[in-house]
Amino acid sequence: MSLFTPRNVLYLSILAGLSTLVLKSYAYWITDSISLLSDAAESVINLIAAIIAFIAVRLSERPADDTHTYGHEKIEYFSSGFEGALILFAAFSIGMLGIHRLIFPQPLQTLEVGMIISFIATLINAVVAVILLIVGKKYQSIVLEADGQHLLTDVYTTCGVLIGLFLAKVTGVEWIDPILAIGVSLIILTISLQLIWKSFKGLMDHALPEKELAIIREIITHNLESKMTFHALRSRQAGAKKFVDFHLLLPGLLSIKVGHQLMEKIEHAIKLQIKDCQVQIHAEPIEDPTSWEDNALTSFEKKVPNS
Ligand SMILES: [Zn+2]
Ligand SMILES: [Zn+2]
Incomplete structure (x- = not known):
């Protein structure tokens, strides 16, 4: 298990963020599907969030010094709060895009290839999410857990999108795609609010359970x-x-x-x-x-x- 230190696991999540971002952007590029775009947008956030988490964990590992005599752990709440705010922004953007596409529908292209690429990206995310959650629990790190939780929801939403796109392909119904995008935005919205609430509790010095x-x-x-x-x-x-x-x-x-x-x-x-x-x-x-x-x-x- 010594290979899976908080720092190594965060390197891994940054790598996963980069590769899934490339894969999902490509999937959107070839299909013009707005639900795949919403999925790719989530990956951008994943990547930024992973980088912020990495910096936060490095800072929080520092021992107490003469200017921070209680230690540096609280930086983790800033990290997860900022991540929550980012996801909130993404939720609104994706929701707006979905509504726009609902009003002005557009045909989808080469859907099969896009879906396969998106599926591979999700597999990568699923593996990394499970590792993040296990290591986060072990080290009681809110940053790792937030990051893992975040990736896991990404996996769920991508699966939902893929199933929906499959239905859209079979039935030929155009509004399934934007409706999926709006659904994804609602899921992302709840995650962001949870993260913000958890960070707020930590920053407000909530008592122990x-x-x-x-x-x-x-x-x-x-x-x-x-x-x-x-x-x-x-x-x-x-x-x-x-x-x-x-x-x-x-x-x-x-x-x-x-x-x-x-x-x-x-x-x-x-x-x-x-x-x-x-x-x-x-x-x-x-x-x-x-x-x-x-x-x-x-x-x-x-x-x-x-x-
Ligand atoms: Zn004493
Ligand atoms: Zn007293």
Whole structure:
């Protein structure tokens, strides 16, 4: 599996993008089919998206430095957001072309050859999409997954277009071609909105899934002794990296040494359960009223047992 690193897989997707773009453009050129044109337009986006993804992954791999002390993972959300915007643009263009061709129909030529070429391009895309999805899941990379998801929809739409063109050829009905193009544009539209939404969530520091938060609460509670509690649990995610912080309320006379040992223990336990997680704990004396009034979260977050 070591051959399939995120970087190598992205090289592969750029190569696939280039070759399918050439094949599909040629298929449109010889057939004058607008649905094949819509398919080729998707390939242009695939290629641009693959290049953006490549740059984003290279940047996000950089370790934290003195100007980006949390690391560079968030660049991935810009990449997938930009990709979403590009696809949105393509969806509108293809939809408009489809409507135009519906009003002014045109005959199709040498459809068989065009369809075979388009089918070969789709096979290439299908293989690369599956590789992207597997490697993306393994490395928890939103960029690779977005890229793979994107290629996969490209495969579905091309299959739909090919089936439709086959029907158009058999029946000789001219409006099937533009209707297919409009259908493709609607599919592309939903993908783009999903990508934009996912990026938005990441950039807005959406909390970790409730399942993981429950695990974290359970670990903290499990490690607390009498006259201890916690509050103001916060979490966020940047790419594969997760961040958790909370206030630990300890008896005021407990030594820093003992308190720190406890915090190290909790930190370690959380990191064992939640992969690639950074934990920050703020210690405060449980007797002091100011410890309880220091965070807006304390008024509405889930209640923890106060022993
Ligand atoms: Zn420490
Ligand atoms: Zn507090």
